[in-house]
Amino acid sequence: MDRFPYPVARVGIIGGGQLGRMLVKAAKRLGCTCVVLDPTPNSPAGQVAGHQIVGHFQDPAKLRELVSVCDVTTYDIEDVDTETLVVLEREGYRIYPEPHVLAEVQDKLRQKERLAAAGVATVEFAPLEHADPAAFAAFGYPLVQKARRGGYDGRGVAVMASPSDYRRHLAVPSYLERFVTADKELAVLVARGRDGDYRTYPVAEMCFRPGENILDLLLAPARIPDATADAARELARRAVDAIGGIGIFGVEMFLTGDGRLLVNEVAPRTHNSGHYTIEACLTNQFEQHLRAILGLPLGATEQLSPAAMINLLGEPDHGGRPVICGLAAALAIPGVSVHFYGKASTRPHRKMGHVTVLDADIEAARRKAEQVREHLRITGEEPL
Amino acid sequence: MDRFPYPVARVGIIGGGQLGRMLVKAAKRLGCTCVVLDPTPNSPAGQVAGHQIVGHFQDPAKLRELVSVCDVTTYDIEDVDTETLVVLEREGYRIYPEPHVLAEVQDKLRQKERLAAAGVATVEFAPLEHADPAAFAAFGYPLVQKARRGGYDGRGVAVMASPSDYRRHLAVPSYLERFVTADKELAVLVARGRDGDYRTYPVAEMCFRPGENILDLLLAPARIPDATADAARELARRAVDAIGGIGIFGVEMFLTGDGRLLVNEVAPRTHNSGHYTIEACLTNQFEQHLRAILGLPLGATEQLSPAAMINLLGEPDHGGRPVICGLAAALAIPGVSVHFYGKASTRPHRKMGHVTVLDADIEAARRKAEQVREHLRITGEEPL
Numbered sequence: 001m002d003r004f005p006y007p008v009a010r011v012g013i014i015g016g017g018q019l020g021r022m023l024v025k026a027a028k029r030l031g032c033t034c035v036v037l038d039p040t041p042n043s044p045a046g047q048v049a050g051h052q053i054v055g056h057f058q059d060p061a062k063l064r065e066l067v068s069v070c071d072v073t074t075y076d077i078e079d080v081d082t083e084t085l086v087v088l089e090r091e092g093y094r095i096y097p098e099p100h101v102l103a104e105v106q107d108k109l110r111q112k113e114r115l116a117a118a119g120v121a122t123v124e125f126a127p128l129e130h131a132d133p134a135a136f137a138a139f140g141y142p143l144v145q146k147a148r149r150g151g152y153d154g155r156g157v158a159v160m161a162s163p164s165d166y167r168r169h170l171a172v173p174s175y176l177e178r179f180v181t182a183d184k185e186l187a188v189l190v191a192r193g194r195d196g197d198y199r200t201y202p203v204a205e206m207c208f209r210p211g212e213n214i215l216d217l218l219l220a221p222a223r224i225p226d227a228t229a230d231a232a233r234e235l236a237r238r239a240v241d242a243i244g245g246i247g248i249f250g251v252e253m254f255l256t257g258d259g260r261l262l263v264n265e266v267a268p269r270t271h272n273s274g275h276y277t278i279e280a281c282l283t284n285q286f287e288q289h290l291r292a293i294l295g296l297p298l299g300a301t302e303q304l305s306p307a308a309m310i311n312l313l314g315e316p317d318h319g320g321r322p323v324i325c326g327l328a329a330a331l332a333i334p335g336v337s338v339h340f341y342g343k344a345s346t347r348p349h350r351k352m353g354h355v356t357v358l359d360a361d362i363e364a365a366r367r368k369a370e371q372v373r374e375h376l377r378i379t380g381e382e383p384l
Numbered sequence: 385m386d387r388f389p390y391p392v393a394r395v396g397i398i399g400g401g402q403l404g405r406m407l408v409k410a411a412k413r414l415g416c417t418c419v420v421l422d423p424t425p426n427s428p429a430g431q432v433a434g435h436q437i438v439g440h441f442q443d444p445a446k447l448r449e450l451v452s453v454c455d456v457t458t459y460d461i462e463d464v465d466t467e468t469l470v471v472l473e474r475e476g477y478r479i480y481p482e483p484h485v486l487a488e489v490q491d492k493l494r495q496k497e498r499l500a501a502a503g504v505a506t507v508e509f510a511p512l513e514h515a516d517p518a519a520f521a522a523f524g525y526p527l528v529q530k531a532r533r534g535g536y537d538g539r540g541v542a543v544m545a546s547p548s549d550y551r552r553h554l555a556v557p558s559y560l561e562r563f564v565t566a567d568k569e570l571a572v573l574v575a576r577g578r579d580g581d582y583r584t585y586p587v588a589e590m591c592f593r594p595g596e597n598i599l600d601l602l603l604a605p606a607r608i609p610d611a612t613a614d615a616a617r618e619l620a621r622r623a624v625d626a627i628g629g630i631g632i633f634g635v636e637m638f639l640t641g642d643g644r645l646l647v648n649e650v651a652p653r654t655h656n657s658g659h660y661t662i663e664a665c666l667t668n669q670f671e672q673h674l675r676a677i678l679g680l681p682l683g684a685t686e687q688l689s690p691a692a693m694i695n696l697l698g699e700p701d702h703g704g705r706p707v708i709c710g711l712a713a714a715l716a717i718p719g720v721s722v723h724f725y726g727k728a729s730t731r732p733h734r735k736m737g738h739v740t741v742l743d744a745d746i747e748a749a750r751r752k753a754e755q756v757r758e759h760l761r762i763t764g765e766e767p768l
């Protein structure tokens with residue numbers, strides 16, 4: 001019989017954003033206490049953790065301070081100093097996903113090479129020694145140039161239709177990918193426990209606004225045939241198996257017009273596409289991640305209701321103290337759950353919160369989510 | 385269009401227990417900040433609020449300190465100093481449920497008189513000037529003597545089968561009730577908004593261990609005919625209407641062998657019988673209470689899945705730092721959600737947490753909850 005003197009664990013979280021905030025809530029429910037490392041005092045996660053170390057996730061001394069007061073440490077963000085963490089891991093501290101896994105996933109080219117080596121279907125790609133027009137032309141247009149590190153929400157990605165687009169190339173270490181016309185973009189959460197157990201979640205469908213790479217609307221389950229959903233979950237499981245590591249992973253993939261599933265990217269953390277699991281699934285992604293890294297049994301992933309999710313982004317031309325407009329109108333729609341992240345200031349397109357809508361009919365959920373988006377706007381007290 | 389400069393509201397909570405803790409989580413999600421008043425530093429609610437005033441809920445100066453820094457104030461407990469709050473309300477501070485309502489509900493006899501006057505079916509009762517054997521005999525055995533104030537979880541209740549039980553009578557202001565052999569004990573949550581709108585939740589069935597008055601197992605929906613459930617929800621709505629007040633109310637009632645529904649008690653706050661709504665309903669009771677007191681539209685109360693709930697009580701003969709035993713075994717059961725309240729020490733029968741189990745089959749949910757109770761035990765480091 002297991003025996004946990006309270007707290008069940010002291011959980012360290014590198015990064016105090018919204019993912020950390022929702023992780024803290026799940027952790028406290030499970031009988032854990034939390035310490036957050038973030039450079040911004042009173043960060044979204046720090047506000048609920050009650051204990052924050054103010055410091056940067058790249059600062060070796062602060063990382064050591066965090067890890068040394070915790071039983072297990074994990075991440076809210078990917079862009080951390082893995083070198084220090086690898087040293088701490090060797091000293092015996094528990095850090096999940098393991099720092100060497102994180103180091104490999106951080107480098108998107110190495111991630112792709114690893115997936116390809118394991119036979120996981122991905123978009124065709126090629127390493128790039130340095131950017132020059134001949135190399136791009138040799139690979140062939142249309143193409144996508146991607147930064148090896150630090151890409152997020154559309155940053156670090158350049159889509160090029162023809163050689164005349166070369167002038168927009170990224171001047172950072174990068175690689176090239178075939179431009180894929182996807183029918184749908186899908187996401188599958190996969191949890192991997194310390195005992196090697198797996199759980200996959202229902203497939204979610206990500207809709208992006210044309211020309212933007214920030215998730216605009218998410219539908220779960222995806223509107224795809226059951227056989228395609230089963231194949232997507234299996235492909236995601238194989239992708240995470242190829243990457244290795246313990247915790248939850250967000251696997252993004254394309255469904256092409258000819259029915260192929262191609263892995264786009266694996267995020268080694270809780271994922272924006274999985275926020276719907278808080279309301280809709282038996283075990284939400286945050287609790288699942290904790291169960292995995294704490295060595296507890298993984299939870300059931302069944303979905304209780306179709307769900308739609310939208311991000312609440314800061315309006316363009318607004319900054320400063322957030323002003324929430326249209327909240328009452330949004331909450332008047334049945335099945336709406338609003339999540340604000342507690343950020344003290346807004347800026348254009350900043351993720352300020354999200355909304356999940358449950359409805360027995362997925363199309364009705366989608367329409368309600370679109371209504372919420374019409375009503376609910378995050379402006380700010382300072383015009384920009 | 386409504387417009388809320390962030391935070392949407394500063395919410396004051398009198399009492400920092402588990403109800404306050406879950407209220408804080410819902411409040412932060414809705415874009416509110418919270419201040420908790422509780423005599424114990426680092427109280428369950430204070431741990432997540434990030435701002436606690438350390439002081440007693442009966443201390444007029446501390447109540448004023450709390451109310452004056454908040455946009456709206458509410459309660460985690462009933463046993464507060466309503467005199468001070470009535471004064472603060474007159475000064476224009478928003479306090480919900482309104483202090484004069486709380487004052488009336490706190491006195492269980494006045495509560496019953498009010499319900500009876502409104503024609504709400506309750507258990508037959510009689511005021512008691514002072515306890516003497518003749519008065520008890522005149523009312524007739526078997527009877528239940530109940531304290532007018534401060535009763536909770538079986539405290540302040542004396543069940544007497546015959547005159548020989550009179551020696552166990554309570555020496556406090558009290559009243560007498562007919563002893564009812566109930567087929568089932570039911571509970572219905574009712575929310576009442578600032579605009580007069582109502583919402584009732586599905587009927588829950590409360591099972592008590594023989595001889596104890598602490599909720600042992602809760603099942604939702606109750607295993608009763610639909611017509612009975614509809615009648616119970618309507619009776620609960622009428623009870624809350626009779627009481628008046630804004631916020632959420634837990635209405636406990638008896639279902640007698642001959643099919644009558646009798647209101648037992650109205651609790652003017654979120655209720656132990658409503659914890660299942662966190663996982664099982666479109667809007668949980670904590671968010672619903674906040675919507676009501678903030679003047680936001682009330683949320684849908686539909687239940688997505690049958691649910692069973694058990695309280696996690698401190699084991700007898702144990703105190704001190706809690707030791708959680710059998711957590712892994714409990715979490716291995718599909719559909720189990722564990723909620724620990726963050727209490728730093730345990731004592732016999734103290735509420736340390738609760739567990740909700742979702743399952744499409746209510747009997748399966750019940751069996752799983754009973755399995756969890758077998759496995760999961762809260763012992764302590766200090767034997768008593």
